[in-house]
Amino acid sequence: MPRPVCGVRSGREKPLATRQVAAVQHRYFGNFRPVQFGIRTVKQREEDRGSFILNVSLPLGKMVRQLRIRLTDNRAVELGAGTSLPGLVAAKIGADVVLTDDFHKHEVLENMRRICNLNKLDCKIVGLTWGEWDASLFELQPHIILGADVFYDSTDFDDLFATVAFLLQNSRECVFITTYHNRSGHHLIDFLMVKWGLKCLKLLDGFSFIPAYKASALQGNIQLVEIAIEEK
Numbered sequence: 001m002p003r004p005v006c007g008v009r010s011g012r013e014k015p016l017a018t019r020q021v022a023a024v025q026h027r028y029f030g031n032f033r034p035v036q037f038g039i040r041t042v043k044q045r046e047e048d049r050g051s052f053i054l055n056v057s058l059p060l061g062k063m064v065r066q067l068r069i070r071l072t073d074n075r076a077v078e079l080g081a082g083t084s085l086p087g088l089v090a091a092k093i094g095a096d097v098v099l100t101d102d103f104h105k106h107e108v109l110e111n112m113r114r115i116c117n118l119n120k121l122d123c124k125i126v127g128l129t130w131g132e133w134d135a136s137l138f139e140l141q142p143h144i145i146l147g148a149d150v151f152y153d154s155t156d157f158d159d160l161f162a163t164v165a166f167l168l169q170n171s172r173e174c175v176f177i178t179t180y181h182n183r184s185g186h187h188l189i190d191f192l193m194v195k196w197g198l199k200c201l202k203l204l205d206g207f208s209f210i211p212a213y214k215a216s217a218l219q220g221n222i223q224l225v226e227i228a229i230e231e232k
């Protein structure tokens with residue numbers, strides 16, 4: 001009997017030496033061996049958004065599994081990784097993964113290190129604040145950029161697009177794949193895509209990737225979007 005494509009089992013495991021960890025969960029990806037595998041994720045303090053398991057990242061995790069051919073032996077960079085689910089799935093299927101989050105959020109970065117250890121995955125962890133340029137940004141050169149629920153605070157959108165546009169311009173044929181939970185129905189993203197010379201290649205309904213009982217608990221809609229540079 002195949003396991004669910006993305007099942008969640010809350011465990012009582014306490015492998016992490018931190019009092020902030022609230023739960024370890026095991027998420028399954030894939031129906032059939034050998035593509036089935038589990039990812040352990042951790043839920044931390046309530047106020048720490050970067051460490052929440054958000055349903056918005058599940059569609060991207062599943063999408064990444066479907067991108068196996070494009071990811072194997074290629075470099076994936078996850079922006080605003082936090083719980084890092086899509087990046088961990090990419091690492092499981094053989095991508096060279098760099099997980100990034102806000103340079104100033106040491107606790108989030110440290111948690112990402114712990115999640116990698118927990119899953120025995122060798123991902124590089126880099127502090128990368130959107131809209132800030134340092135040497136590490138120039139070295140990234142990804143084939144695929146991932147970002148789950150990174151369009152959260154609209155005051156960061158422009159900085160995020162600045163970083164994404166820079167990475168896309170520096171890496172030929174690179175695409176940015178992101179899940180976007182449109183909580184308020186605004187269209188700032190459409191405007192910023194034009195501003196930064198980007199175009200939408202694919203737009204999928206994120207709800208079609210998650211179980212109905214989870215979708216029914218969410219307001220608004222979740223879109224899974226593939227973005228590339230608009231060729232002149």
Ligand SMILES: C[S@@+](CC[C@H](N)C(=O)[O-])C[C@H]1O[C@@H](n2cnc3c(N)ncnc32)[C@H](O)[C@@H]1O
Nearest residue numbers: 050054057080081082083102129130148149152
């Ligand atoms: C809503 S959380 C999403 C976390 C994770 N991707 C997920 O889906 O579970 C937004 C993430 O973006 C990160 N973030 C927020 N502002 C940022 C910035 N200016 N530069 C880099 N990362 C940022 C946060 O630390 C957090 O991890």
